[in-house]
Amino acid sequence: MDIPDVMTAIEISTPGGPEVLVPVTRPVPRPAAGELLVRVAAAGVNRPDVLQRRGFYPPPQGASDIPGLEIAGEVVAAGEGATHHIGSRVTALIAGGGYAEYAVAPAALALPVPDGLSMAEAAALPETLFTVWVNLFERGFAAEGDWVLVHGGTSGIGTTAITLCRLLGVKAIVTCGSDDKCAAALRLGAAAAINYKTQDFVAEVKRLTGGGGVNVVLDMVGGDYLPRNLSCLADDGRHVSIATQRGVSAELNILDVMRRRLTLTGSTLRPRAVAFKALVAEELRREVWPFVESGQMRPAMDRTFPLAQAAAAHAQMEAGDHVGKIVLVVDQP
Structure with missing residues (x-):
C-alpha cells in the first residue's frame, strides 16, 4: 500500500479561539514498535481538544501536538510487534494527532470496527x-x-x-x-x-x-x-x-x-500510561464491545464536519447546543 510522505493536518497556530485551528502540511508519522499507522477516516472532537487549543491542556511528553484523541480508519502499516492486519478497520484511543489524514495509535488501544458501524460513529466511541x-x-x-x-x-x-x-x-x-x-x-x-x-x-x-x-x-x-x-x-x-x-x-x-x-x-485519562489504557481496552473488548457488535450500542451523533472545518466544529462544541458527539471526517480516495 502506497503511503505518502506528507499529509494534511490541523495545527494550533497559537493559543486562542476556534480560528487558530488551521490546515497545514505535515510529514506522515511512522509507527514505532507496538504502534499502527492508520489512514484516518474520522476523528472525534472532545472537550480536551478545546482546552488544548486554548493553551490549558498541553499534550503529554512525546505525544503529537496535533489535537485529536480518537480516530477510526484503516491500518496501513504496523511497527514491530503490532498484531493488527494491514487493511483492517479500527477505532483507537490516542494521546494526540487525530486531526490529520494519518495518525499513529498503540495497537493495544485499537478496537475492531464491526460491520454496520460507520467510520464517523466508530471515531465517536473511544474517548x-x-x-x-x-x-x-x-x-x-x-x-x-x-x-x-x-x-x-x-x-x-x-x-x-x-x-x-x-x-x-x-x-x-x-x-x-x-x-x-x-x-x-x-x-x-x-x-x-x-x-x-x-x-x-x-x-x-x-x-x-x-x-x-x-x-x-x-x-x-x-x-x-x-x-x-x-x-x-x-x-x-x-x-x-x-x-x-x-x-x-x-x-x-x-x-x-x-x-x-x-x-x-x-482521574485524568490522557496522561496515563499505554499499559494502563491497554488493560481498559481489554475490559471494553470483553464487557462493552459485544454491545457495539450487536448494534445495541451506538454513539449519539450531533453532526460531522470536514477535517478542514475543524474550527467550525470547535465553534459548534463551544456554543453548547450539541447533543452527542461532533466528528471530523477525512476525504479518502
Missing part, C-alpha cells in the same frame, strides 16, 4: 467509552441496580454514560441545560433528566430516589457543584471528578464525608 468506563464503573463502582447522577447529560460523556447505564442495568439521572436536551436524554434511555436552569437538581435527585440519594456522581463541573453533589449521595456514595468547568476549588463538610462514609475520587 468517551474509556472515560466513562474508568470513572463511572471502575473508580465509581457503579453496578446493576444503582442510581447515578451524571452532569452534562447531552455531552459526549453524558450520552455515552446514559447508553452504558441502560445496557448494564444502572439508573442514570442526568442534568441538562434545556427542556429539549432533557427530552433527548430521556430518548437515549436516561431514567430521569433535570433541567438545572429551572430545577434544583439536589431536591430532584432526592425526590427521584425516595430520599435515598444516588450511589455515584460523575461530575465534569467542579467548583461550587461539589458540595451540592455530595448532598445528592447516598451513604457510602462515590463522587468522581473528571473536569472542572466551574473551577478547581470547593468547600466541603469533612464531618459529613466521615459520617456518611463518602468517597471522593477522580
Whole structure:
C-alpha cells in the first residue's frame, strides 16, 4: 500500500479561539514498535481538544501536538510487534494527532470496527467509552441496580454514560441545560433528566430516589457543584471528578464525608500510561464491545464536519447546543 510522505493536518497556530485551528502540511508519522499507522477516516472532537487549543491542556511528553484523541480508519502499516492486519478497520484511543489524514495509535488501544458501524460513529466511541468506563464503573463502582447522577447529560460523556447505564442495568439521572436536551436524554434511555436552569437538581435527585440519594456522581463541573453533589449521595456514595468547568476549588463538610462514609475520587485519562489504557481496552473488548457488535450500542451523533472545518466544529462544541458527539471526517480516495 502506497503511503505518502506528507499529509494534511490541523495545527494550533497559537493559543486562542476556534480560528487558530488551521490546515497545514505535515510529514506522515511512522509507527514505532507496538504502534499502527492508520489512514484516518474520522476523528472525534472532545472537550480536551478545546482546552488544548486554548493553551490549558498541553499534550503529554512525546505525544503529537496535533489535537485529536480518537480516530477510526484503516491500518496501513504496523511497527514491530503490532498484531493488527494491514487493511483492517479500527477505532483507537490516542494521546494526540487525530486531526490529520494519518495518525499513529498503540495497537493495544485499537478496537475492531464491526460491520454496520460507520467510520464517523466508530471515531465517536473511544474517548468517551474509556472515560466513562474508568470513572463511572471502575473508580465509581457503579453496578446493576444503582442510581447515578451524571452532569452534562447531552455531552459526549453524558450520552455515552446514559447508553452504558441502560445496557448494564444502572439508573442514570442526568442534568441538562434545556427542556429539549432533557427530552433527548430521556430518548437515549436516561431514567430521569433535570433541567438545572429551572430545577434544583439536589431536591430532584432526592425526590427521584425516595430520599435515598444516588450511589455515584460523575461530575465534569467542579467548583461550587461539589458540595451540592455530595448532598445528592447516598451513604457510602462515590463522587468522581473528571473536569472542572466551574473551577478547581470547593468547600466541603469533612464531618459529613466521615459520617456518611463518602468517597471522593477522580482521574485524568490522557496522561496515563499505554499499559494502563491497554488493560481498559481489554475490559471494553470483553464487557462493552459485544454491545457495539450487536448494534445495541451506538454513539449519539450531533453532526460531522470536514477535517478542514475543524474550527467550525470547535465553534459548534463551544456554543453548547450539541447533543452527542461532533466528528471530523477525512476525504479518502
